[in-house]
Amino acid sequence: MTTMTDPPGQGFRLSQLIYDTRYRSLTIQVVAMILLMLLFSWLVSNTIHNLQNLGKDFDFGFLWQPSGYDINQRLIDYNSQSTHGRAALVGILNTLLVAALGCALATVLGVIAGVLRLSNNWLVARLMAFYVEGFRNVPLLLWIVLIFALMTEGTPAPSAFRGDTPSASMLFDAVAITNRGVYIPAIHFNAAFFESGLYNWLLIIAVFAASVFAVKRIGHWAAVKQEATGDRPTTWYLTLGVLIVPTAILMVLMGAYFDLPSLQGFNFGGGVHLRGSLIALWLALSLYTGAFIAEIVRGGILAISKGQSEAAFALGLRPGTTMNLVILPQALRVIIPPLISQFLNLTKNSSLAIAVGYMDARSTLGGITINQTGRELEGMLLLGLFYLVLSLLISGVMNVYNNSVKLKER
Amino acid sequence: MKKTVILGALTVAGLAAGAAGAATLDDVKARGSLNCGVSTGLTGFSAPDANGVWQGFDVAVCRAVAAAVLGDPMAVEFVPTTGQTRFTALASGEIDVLARNTTWTFSRDVDLKFEFIGVNYYDGQGFMVPKALGVSSAKELDGATVCIQTGTTTELNLADFFRVNNISYEPVPIETNAEAQQQYLAGACDVYTTDASGLAATRASFEAPGDHVILPEIISKEPLGPLVRHGDSEWGDIVRWTLNALVAAEEYGVTSANIGELSAAPGNNPEINRLLGTEGELGAMFGLEADWAKKAIMANGNYGEIFEKTIGENTPIGLSRGLNAQWTEGGLLYSPPFR
Ligand SMILES: N[C@@H](CCC(=O)N[C@@H](CS)C(=O)NCC(=O)O)C(=O)O
Numbered sequence A: 001m002t003t004m005t006d007p008p009g010q011g012f013r014l015s016q017l018i019y020d021t022r023y024r025s026l027t028i029q030v031v032a033m034i035l036l037m038l039l040f041s042w043l044v045s046n047t048i049h050n051l052q053n054l055g056k057d058f059d060f061g062f063l064w065q066p067s068g069y070d071i072n073q074r075l076i077d078y079n080s081q082s083t084h085g086r087a088a089l090v091g092i093l094n095t096l097l098v099a100a101l102g103c104a105l106a107t108v109l110g111v112i113a114g115v116l117r118l119s120n121n122w123l124v125a126r127l128m129a130f131y132v133e134g135f136r137n138v139p140l141l142l143w144i145v146l147i148f149a150l151m152t153e154g155t156p157a158p159s160a161f162r163g164d165t166p167s168a169s170m171l172f173d174a175v176a177i178t179n180r181g182v183y184i185p186a187i188h189f190n191a192a193f194f195e196s197g198l199y200n201w202l203l204i205i206a207v208f209a210a211s212v213f214a215v216k217r218i219g220h221w222a223a224v225k226q227e228a229t230g231d232r233p234t235t236w237y238l239t240l241g242v243l244i245v246p247t248a249i250l251m252v253l254m255g256a257y258f259d260l261p262s263l264q265g266f267n268f269g270g271g272v273h274l275r276g277s278l279i280a281l282w283l284a285l286s287l288y289t290g291a292f293i294a295e296i297v298r299g300g301i302l303a304i305s306k307g308q309s310e311a312a313f314a315l316g317l318r319p320g321t322t323m324n325l326v327i328l329p330q331a332l333r334v335i336i337p338p339l340i341s342q343f344l345n346l347t348k349n350s351s352l353a354i355a356v357g358y359m360d361a362r363s364t365l366g367g368i369t370i371n372q373t374g375r376e377l378e379g380m381l382l383l384g385l386f387y388l389v390l391s392l393l394i395s396g397v398m399n400v401y402n403n404s405v406k407l408k409e410r
Numbered sequence B: 001m002k003k004t005v006i007l008g009a010l011t012v013a014g015l016a017a018g019a020a021g022a023a024t025l026d027d028v029k030a031r032g033s034l035n036c037g038v039s040t041g042l043t044g045f046s047a048p049d050a051n052g053v054w055q056g057f058d059v060a061v062c063r064a065v066a067a068a069v070l071g072d073p074m075a076v077e078f079v080p081t082t083g084q085t086r087f088t089a090l091a092s093g094e095i096d097v098l099a100r101n102t103t104w105t106f107s108r109d110v111d112l113k114f115e116f117i118g119v120n121y122y123d124g125q126g127f128m129v130p131k132a133l134g135v136s137s138a139k140e141l142d143g144a145t146v147c148i149q150t151g152t153t154t155e156l157n158l159a160d161f162f163r164v165n166n167i168s169y170e171p172v173p174i175e176t177n178a179e180a181q182q183q184y185l186a187g188a189c190d191v192y193t194t195d196a197s198g199l200a201a202t203r204a205s206f207e208a209p210g211d212h213v214i215l216p217e218i219i220s221k222e223p224l225g226p227l228v229r230h231g232d233s234e235w236g237d238i239v240r241w242t243l244n245a246l247v248a249a250e251e252y253g254v255t256s257a258n259i260g261e262l263s264a265a266p267g268n269n270p271e272i273n274r275l276l277g278t279e280g281e282l283g284a285m286f287g288l289e290a291d292w293a294k295k296a297i298m299a300n301g302n303y304g305e306i307f308e309k310t311i312g313e314n315t316p317i318g319l320s321r322g323l324n325a326q327w328t329e330g331g332l333l334y335s336p337p338f339r
Helices: A021-054 A084-116 A122-136 A140-154 A197-229 A236-253 A276-302 A306-314 A319-356 A361-373 A376-405 B002-017 B024-031 B057-070 B086-091 B106-110 B153-164 B177-185 B196-204 B233-251 B259-264 B270-276 B292-300 B303-310
Strands: A176-178 A181-184 A186-189 A256-259 A262-264 A267-269 A272-275 B034-038 B076-080 B114-116 B121-123 B125-130 B144-149 B169-174 B191-195 B212-214 B222-224 B227-229
Touching (some): A084 A122, A084 A376, A122 A276, A140 A276, A140 A319, A197 A236, A272 A276, A276 A319, A319 A361, A361 A376, B024 B034, B024 B057, B034 B057, B034 B086, B057 B233, B086 B227, B125 B196, B144 B177, B153 B169, B233 B292, B259 B270, B270 B292
Parallel strands (some): B034 B076, B144 B169, B144 B191
Antiparallel strands (some): A181 A272, A186 A256, B125 B212
């Protein structure tokens, strides 16, 4: 090992920092770092200077001041006397709601469209291609506004349901589709266990989750039995019973009943009011992101070599079973990583909500609050922090899932 | 992660980097045009006409200031702002003056660090409903769906009004007047609430204005006026006294018709002489030419002429002077003396 490049005896020269490959990358990194720090300190000092010029300070105290404005969609108690901080929380919950609904629907739409686009049926495949290209290539904002406009212009006002010969009527006397949103029946309890509706629902969800877990155990037990004896015990009635009966009993005990929407004054009262803004935003986000997910699913499926399905067919599996048992499980590991970015996109795109007046975090904290208090910098930083944390959480959860479906190499 | 931080910092920089230095007058002169923030479109107050030229009551203030400072009423860049974007636009230096029916409030003046230079329209918040609804008072609106522009005093007054009267409502937040109009006409809200002048202007642009009524209740005080950034008093003075000049001109009977004659030589009213620069050095005191006020008045006429041309009784908007008459006529308009 005597391949010394520099002749012995000669000391370190400065030019080596640039010309010597041993030091060069270090030099570049140090220079880049210094530039970055300079840029950073310039930004900070400039901000401080400008804030001073404007006579503004940096203070989060506004979060504890009464907000003074009302918010139509509230998942927690809130009124105009609540604080700006609580208004932000209401907005954050609204963001989470539309993001969760959107991710769920987009996945369903995307998987269906992605699989069907590969269908041998010419018409179905073409229709799906039409859907994907149509939604992918038009800006999301246009879809949001378009769907909202269709809903406000194309559906009757609540007043059309009034009078002796109303020009509009409810579906099955239970659902009213109006230009202010859709009113659907709500489930209420007249012997509720808890004061707050939220806790009652949490209890029901907990019981149902326990049932789902039990059903899984039953399936596992059947599988073990099948391995051991060769026949699989019939479990469907047991499964069905375990799934439904406990939740049903609980609901009856709590005195559950349907609260149907009905005309009251200017609007419908009772039931659940799904506002037009929520529906428009939800559908637009889902359809738009669904188109991207469809392509990801299609790509994932195409990535599995044809030999796999041929082998499955040779074993006598039907096309549907082949898809479910052979192709999709393998395709998932190609699909999940890009799917994560689609979920993140959807969540962040939900900040377009203000276009239809949906009161998400951007509209409350990043909109009205900033405007009424003049705390642009603080508000935007908080908002950025919220989206950052939310995105990290989503990708964290999805990465855990990704690890669980990844090919296990032993 | 690192990237996100940098992007975040860039956003912050975007917010912060624009803030202009103190000397707005020098900036405007160097630029050769005035950047004026107006609404996104409210007939009569600020809206582009068929030729794309901005017209209206608020626009006239911008033109008068441009005429006073630059000698050319057309040297104005109009920046349309929504209720939400207007304050950021002004604070960041994107605009030099905001003339967009903006209410003078304590917190905007003190906490948001702006300087209201006066009031060009004394207004109050009202409600508009379709006649067919059969409502005659705002107190009958329990349970109604109300369209409001976000980022305004309107939404705060509305919350207070309904809470104090113990009635409920469903707010539909909206960004611009045009959207509000569309939602209201489609029946997606029962009521539209904003400044009464804005309601009149909006109703005037309906196909059937007669089908809509403005309810009698005025639930707030909305003194609307132009504003500038806090901290540049010289610039604030220029805009303030330009508005005062328009008001004083009406009081003294200086109109676009007789201004040429009145400014040709000093007359026997010293106040008019000082206003028009034929006597004294008022213009030089804040770095403008002696005939600055003459140019400002010639841009669109005096306050009264502007009012009649844009929103007055002979326009479709049909607002009467009311509180906005001169103090000599029982109104609130009162310019401090020019001396
Ligand atoms: N005066 C209130 C409300 C101002 C406001 O939003 N006015 C409406 C209607 S009067 C407007 O100018 N809209 C025009 C637009 O949408 O740009 C405030 O300063 O907050």
